[in-house]
Amino acid sequence: MSNQAQPDHIVVMLGGPSAEREVSLRSGQAVAEALRQSDYNISTVDPVSPDWELPSSTDVVFLALHGTYGEDGTVQQRLEELGIPYTGCDSVASRVAFNKVATKRRLIESDLPTPCFDVFRSKGCPLPTGWVPPVILKPVSQGSSVGLELVEQAEEWGEALARVLELDNEALLEERVVGSEVTVGVLKDQTLPTVEVVPKNRRYDYYSKYTSGASEYFCPARFSQELLERAQAIARRAFEAVGGRDFARIDMIVAEDGSPYVLEVNTLPGMTETSLLPKAAAAAGIDFPALCRQMVEMAWNRRAKGAEQDRG
Numbered sequence: 001m002s003n004q005a006q007p008d009h010i011v012v013m014l015g016g017p018s019a020e021r022e023v024s025l026r027s028g029q030a031v032a033e034a035l036r037q038s039d040y041n042i043s044t045v046d047p048v049s050p051d052w053e054l055p056s057s058t059d060v061v062f063l064a065l066h067g068t069y070g071e072d073g074t075v076q077q078r079l080e081e082l083g084i085p086y087t088g089c090d091s092v093a094s095r096v097a098f099n100k101v102a103t104k105r106r107l108i109e110s111d112l113p114t115p116c117f118d119v120f121r122s123k124g125c126p127l128p129t130g131w132v133p134p135v136i137l138k139p140v141s142q143g144s145s146v147g148l149e150l151v152e153q154a155e156e157w158g159e160a161l162a163r164v165l166e167l168d169n170e171a172l173l174e175e176r177v178v179g180s181e182v183t184v185g186v187l188k189d190q191t192l193p194t195v196e197v198v199p200k201n202r203r204y205d206y207y208s209k210y211t212s213g214a215s216e217y218f219c220p221a222r223f224s225q226e227l228l229e230r231a232q233a234i235a236r237r238a239f240e241a242v243g244g245r246d247f248a249r250i251d252m253i254v255a256e257d258g259s260p261y262v263l264e265v266n267t268l269p270g271m272t273e274t275s276l277l278p279k280a281a282a283a284a285g286i287d288f289p290a291l292c293r294q295m296v297e298m299a300w301n302r303r304a305k306g307a308e309q310d311r312g
Helices: 021-037 074-082 090-097 102-107 154-167 206-210 225-241 276-283 288-311
Strands: 009-014 043-044 058-064 117-120 133-141 150-151 171-175 178-189 195-199 215-217 247-255 260-266
Touching: 009 021, 021 043, 021 288, 058 074, 074 090, 090 171, 090 260, 102 117, 102 133, 102 225, 102 260, 133 154, 150 247, 150 260, 154 171, 178 276, 195 276, 206 288, 225 260, 247 276, 276 288
Parallel strands: 009 043, 009 058
Antiparallel strands: 117 171, 133 150, 133 171, 178 195, 178 247, 195 215, 247 260
8 A cells, every 4th residue: 555645546437338428427526627626646447347346556546437337336335345445435334324214214214304105126117195296206226416306286196107217226215395405514523505406497407517607506506594503414415315425416306385305415516627526615715626635635534543543
């Protein structure tokens, strides 16, 4: 294990095989450019096939992957087996957070508010008794709102469920909480300012996230200081509930009565300069290159700490 004081060669992993490949390429390219501004030696690896390899001089891997393989703990486990430090949550927390049902269960165990839900594995299942549209349907294991369906009428249920189950073997039925979409970033010991998201098509789906002009953003969010602090506290607890480390972005909805509900924990959030976590960091006085540098340093410090323990 190297005794060097600082990392030099950073490998940015980007792209990958998931439905979010194009977004990941954008994140990775932005991260690579930002890290070059901090004078790191940068390489990129696109793990589109399972036989990818890292350069032998790799000090830290910066994970700019999104979706399956990148966020579900698979690549994290491989890097752990290789003994290479990497940015973000470990493989166990990644698996939990990427699975919406596992996340819900952790939230409930921690007495955190989250919308009511049910799970379906068959396209022929009827809308359960007691559930009245509008409701939300999502794949259990996809990111970036891929496959999100707003079911507004009971007769839309069957086709919507079939579409979701084309993307995953499990579909999450979730209560639709009417309110304001917000997201809170966690950066190690710091809880970042809350970002309010206002999608123009009424739902923050894949289109709203990645189409220029499809959503408006307010940071800090337009709520009372008391509510902002409450949302931040809930986000921190949600991060801890899934076993998070280093950073994540917690998506919530603030109901019309002012109650925040946790929707998801994103362990590898978007990392372009206009993505939500970087927006929140910028509002806290952390520019994009500094944010990327902090993420690298957190990963490297784990390796350095391990080396000290080995010598001890």
